[in-house]
Amino acid sequence: MHDMSAADLRSAFGGESMAHMRYKVWADVAAGEGFPNVARLFAAISRAEQVHATNHFQALRQVGGAFLVPSMAGFGIGSTSENLAGAIEGELFEINEMYPAYMEVARMQKEKAAVLSFHYALAAEKIHAAMYAKAKEAVDGGKDVALGTVHVCKVCGLTAEGDAPDRCPVCNAGKADFIAFA
Ligand SMILES: [Fe+2]
Ligand SMILES: [Fe+2]
Numbered sequence: 001m002h003d004m005s006a007a008d009l010r011s012a013f014g015g016e017s018m019a020h021m022r023y024k025v026w027a028d029v030a031a032g033e034g035f036p037n038v039a040r041l042f043a044a045i046s047r048a049e050q051v052h053a054t055n056h057f058q059a060l061r062q063v064g065g066a067f068l069v070p071s072m073a074g075f076g077i078g079s080t081s082e083n084l085a086g087a088i089e090g091e092l093f094e095i096n097e098m099y100p101a102y103m104e105v106a107r108m109q110k111e112k113a114a115v116l117s118f119h120y121a122l123a124a125e126k127i128h129a130a131m132y133a134k135a136k137e138a139v140d141g142g143k144d145v146a147l148g149t150v151h152v153c154k155v156c157g158l159t160a161e162g163d164a165p166d167r168c169p170v171c172n173a174g175k176a177d178f179i180a181f182a
Contacts, residue, residue, distance in 0.1 A: 005111040006063045008102040009056045012121065014071030015098070016053035019090060020046050022074065026083040033080050037147040038135050042087075044150040044159060044181035045128050051157035052121040059113040072098065084136040091129035095122065120156035123170045127159050151178040 001009075027042035072093055074086045099122035106114035138145035151164040156171035164178035 001060070001063050001111055001114070002109040005102075005106045005109050005114045006060060008105060009060050009114055009117065010067055010069045011071045012098070012102060012118065013053050013056040013060070014069040015073060015094070016049045016056060016121065018071065018073045020049040020053060022090075023049065023087065025077060026080070026087065029077060029083060030080045035080055035139060035144045037144045038080055038084070038139060040181050041131060041135055041145065041147055041150065044152055045087075045131070047179060047181070048124050048128065048152045048157035048159045051152070051154055052117075052124070055117040055120060055156075059117045081136060081139050084132050084139060087132045088129055088136065091125050091132065094125045095129060099125065120158075120170060124157040124159055131159065131161070150181040152181065153177055154179055 023042045023046035027039045027046065030036075030042055031039035072090075074090050076086065077083070078086070099118050103115060103118045103122065106118060135145040135147075148162045151160045151162075152158070153160075153168045153171060153173050154177050155173040156168060158168050158170045160178075164175050164180070166175055167173070168177065
């Protein structure tokens with residue numbers, strides 16, 4: 001694999017791994033503040049970021065070794081409103097800068113596995129940003145967010161509120177490939 005695509009996959013793996021853990025921590029904070037649906041949203045999206053990290057790692061299967069991995073990563077444990085603001089900021093960075101730039105490089109280098117892994121992540125991050133924005137609005141109004149069952153595609157990380165789709169609109173996985181957070 002070309003070095004730049006591999007470096008981007010490693011960075012994205014680092015970023016997604018940390019997002020996975022960060023959202024777990026923030027889920028606990030939300031539960032403690034009496035926002036069970038926000039906690040469930042953080043837990044579901046944490047699972048989606050695990051899917052992205054796993055896909056990036058698998059795309060790198062031929063590029064073993066030890067590397068220092070720089071990744072953009074937010075730190076801090078605030079109130080749930082502040083944590084949601086941090087989550088939105090991180091998702092928007094991925095949507096507006098990181099994944100479009102990484103995809104462009106991977107396409108130019110004809111690294112198909114990297115392009116697909118970045119494409120899967122980017123599609124889900126757009127949904128995450130919107131779900132977090134809705135949650136922040138509710139929390140800032142002093143309420144928990146209204147949230148149906150959340151389904152996460154274990155192949156691509158697509159995150160959908162309500163019934164699991166018959167086919168994943170991003171990766172075409174079947175209904176059985178969705179994990180429910182009810
Ligand atoms: Fe995300
Ligand atoms: Fe999917």
